[in-house]
Amino acid sequence: MDVQEILWQYGQGNRDFSRLDLQNINIIQAELMEANLSRTALDWANLSGTNLNRANLNRADLMHAKLISAQLIEADLIGADLSDADLSWVNLEGAKLTYANLSNANLKQAILTNVDFKSANLSGANLVGVKLNGANLSRADLSKANLSGIDLTGANLSRVDLSRANLNGADLSGANLYKADLSRSNLRNGDLQGAILQGSNLHKANLKGANLSGAQLKESNLNLANLSEMSLQAGRLSSQIDLSSASLVGANLSAAILKNANLGYALLHQTYLIEVNLKGANLIDVSLMGADLRGTKFRNSSLCRINFTETIMPDGSVHP
Known part of the structure; x- marks a missing residue:
């Protein structure tokens, strides 16, 4: 079926173009x-600027397809293959993309508000400048994705794979990252105010200059x-950070502001805490074995049952 036949049939009221070969x-x-384009082969197709609002593209093959500036509001793309597709400037507001394959897809400047990406594959995707407010990304694969400067305010990212992702300057305030x-991952200068990061894996992550005001990092x-230079800037959320029972072995917290932070039962072996502000912090049952505390401030902190073995103290002396 060629383009003219499809458009003619559509004009006559036919909406069923499922399972066709439209490569x-x-x-x-x-x-x-x-x-209805469900299970239709549309790989390498050019659908740029096309109105596909509320279209059924369930399990469609859209590999390498061009959908630049296309309208896909509330479209059904469950299980669709959009790998290597160009979706720049596309409007996918409210679309269903659960279990879809968007690996290496270009989603630059796309509108993805309230999209359901649960368990979708977005590894290596370009998501620079996208709008993802209210999106569901739980269990999605975003490893190595470019999310620089992205707005993920309040997004559901529980159990998501963001390993090695670029989140430089991203807004993750209030996001669920359980x-x-x-x-x-690169979270440098990111906004994680009030983010839920309980039990998360941030091994070797770069959080330099990030705002973690009110973040929940318990057991992470x-x-x-x-x-280093992590801040608890005053904002709309509580400034206290919960790092209780977290493992920070070998982490660099130099010049971080941890005023009133909860570090109870945290593991801080060989951690760099140089020039850290720990005023009013909870340090009960903390292990600081081999940590570097030079210049650190403990004023009004709760210091009880702490392991200081071989720790470099604030005055530079080494605890026995």
Whole structure:
């Protein structure tokens, strides 16, 4: 079936184009709203500017397809293959993309508000400048994805894979990152105010200059992470940070502001805490074995049952 036949049939009221072979088809700026294209082969197709609002593209093959500036509001793309597709400037507001394959897809400047990406594969995808407010990304694979400057305010990212992802300057305030994998990710200068990071993996993550005001990092893995110059800037959320029972072995917290932080039962072996502000912090049952505390301030902190073995104290002396 060629382009003219599809458009003619659509004009006559036919909406069913499912299971067709439409590889390499060129349908630019067409009207295909609510069309049924489920399981249709559209790989390498050009659908740029086409209106596919509320279309059924369930399990469709859209590998390498061009969907630049296409309208896919509330479209059904469950299980669709969009790997290596160009979705720049596309509008996917409210679309269903659960279990979809978007690996290495270009989603630059796309509108992804309230999209359901649960268990979708977005590894290596370009998501620079996208709008993801209210999106569901739980259990999605975003490893190595470029999310620089992205707005993920309040997004559901529980158990998401963001390992090695670029989140430089990203807004993750209020996001749910429960048990998320953020190992080796770049979160430099990111806004994580009030984010839920309980049980998350931040091994070797770069959080330099990040705002973690009110973040919940209880039982998280921050071993060898860079938290230098981390701040608890005053904002709309509580400034207290929960690091209780967290593992910070070998982490760099130099010049971090941890006023009133909860570090109870945390593991801080060989951690760099140089020039850290720990005023009013909870340090009950903390292990600081081999940590470097030069210049650190403990005023009004709760210091009880602390392991200072071989610790470099604030005055530079080494505890026996």
